[in-house]
Amino acid sequence: AQKVTQAQTEISVVEKEDVTLDCVYETRDTTYYLFWYKQPPSGELVFLIRRNSFDEQNEISGRYSWNFQKSTSSFNFTITASQVVDSAVYFCALSDTGAAGNKLTFGGGTRVLVKP
């Protein structure tokens, strides 16, 4: 069975600080996708980034960057120079490319509070 663990339940930072969110996953699949979603207080889920299991290249997209380490089954996410608008719950998610398609297994979420 698939499992996603986000050990940090809540992180509080002051604006302009960097925030790194941890994510560890378990899967028996050799092909899979990893995602990060943001859920602001309004409730909608906003897609942030996606990585497939064959691509361990880490990238930066604006203020977002991620560190995918297949050897440790981790997919950490960093917000650089945080802003108050970044306050939200962030979910790491895992899907497979089997018959279930994009059925997602979510982690427990990390609540990020950015204080001005």
Next chain:
Amino acid sequence: GAVVSQHPSWVICKSGTSVKIECRSLDFQATTMFWYRQFPKQSLMLMATSNEGSKATYEQGVEKDKFLINHASLTLSTLTVTSAHPEDSSFYICSARGGRDSLIGYNSPLHFGNGTRLTVT
């Protein structure tokens, strides 16, 4: 970008009544839709997978007779909570994707509706 519309955004109903939630894909054909439930301050849990024109596949522990899912067209799936009780109060959110050849296809990031907050009194 792909848009998934969910309606209503919130609903309050009395115990014992039924509530229908709609999930629409506005600019693509959604061959598959997923329904999730999220209790306060908890994660999202998949309830069922809905494929157009066929019966939904429910996750273990989800009562299919209580949570009726209909995916009659490529742009609309509905979730009906029958005989709702206070413990059904939750945030319900749908997501959708297209087929293998779709621009919002098999391995595209799922796009989610804005969710429906159900309160049963």
